[in-house]
Amino acid sequence: MMHPFTPARGGSRGAAALEGKPRFPSPESLQPAPPAGSRGVPGTAERLKLPQIMKLLGAKNAEGVSFLSLLGELLAITGSLAYSVARSFPFSAWGEALFVMLQTVTVGFLIQHYGGRTRRGVLFVLLYIGVLSVLLSPLAPASVLTAMQASNMPAIIVSRVIQAATNFRNGHTGQLSALTVIILFAGSLARIFTSVQETGDILLVVTYVVSVACNGLIVAQVLYYWKPTKKFLQRSTCDEAI
Template identity: 30%
Template sequence: MMQSDTLLHVANVSTLLVCMVLKFPQIFILLRAKSTTGISIKSLVLELIGFIVFVTYQMYYEYPPPTYLEYPILIAQDVVLLLLILLYRGRLKDSLLYAVVFVVGWQLLTVDKRIIDLAMSLCTFISAASKFAQLQCLWRSKDAGQVSALTWTLATYTCSTRIYTTVATTGDMQVLMRFIAMTLLNLWVLLSVLFYRRHGGTPIKED
């Protein structure tokens, strides 16, 4: 029992620590290159929506904070990434619209239990769609461009540890299936990035 508690603690702490810097490699690459080649803005927006729904669901049902504490940190890092992408694409003025949509949507989630439950049931599909949007961007351009392989490696790790922590704590099947799907899709994106890093390609217009 003590060994199990220790493993759970290590999984929670390591996930939190990794998530604190998960998007930093991608942020640093963008700051250095001032280019968003290979990065899908649709993927990032969908990921943000998925994160917001997930953390709101966890807080609404008062799940143990260590099982979702990293999500506010990830949301903050994604917001920075989104601002950088908009900046380098000359669309920074769109940031106000994104902010209004996200804040209003966040508030609406907890208006009624049925809304948050429905949103959570769609959360896995939303998050999966974000990964497929990034994959589609890579497939179209055949160029990993400024996509950070390290960020996707860390994302794969954190989702895989959350499979264990979910089984060991809440046992919520919706949450568990989400983490299994996200682990596999993050790994798929990572392998695609590594493949196009090796083989290169000619980038096309960014989405």
């Protein structure tokens, strides 16, 4: 299976300038691996954050879901998407990033909307569309795309740490979807084994090990704060009823 950032055949905008640059692991290292029989085809990614979106819509509340953490994750996803498109990689190489990006932007808007900042949420979406349009256009320097790609893993790690700090400060995980968190953890764990079998690349394996550690921290918090979170959600429901 072609690694998402293995140079594809054929030229493209910025391909020459990007040629010879080191390959970096994708932000999907924290996302579930494509299910067997559909590798390279967006599958689980299409529904990855739907549990989170549905939970926010149902509760009409985004308490506990860090917007700053989401921005870090969105930075990594956007870097992967723009870099892959610039290199003319097949859709199978960046399709997951596209689906996850759309869902992440939706969650970002909902965080602002349910926080009483709907206008700021709309502005966030419009600004992101503008930035993405530039990154996907010939105006985007190859050096910028490469730098964004290189910052993927640090951005993801920082975003997870920010969410973990938010959970610790609140003493609960709020409206954070346990299902989405567990899927992320299971996916990153699975990718350790698939990367060993398919690539044998030590750097790639270490990257996925770090991914497991980051996602494992959030999963541990979801379990540790399960009762406090349940009480918080019940209290929030009662407050809304009043």
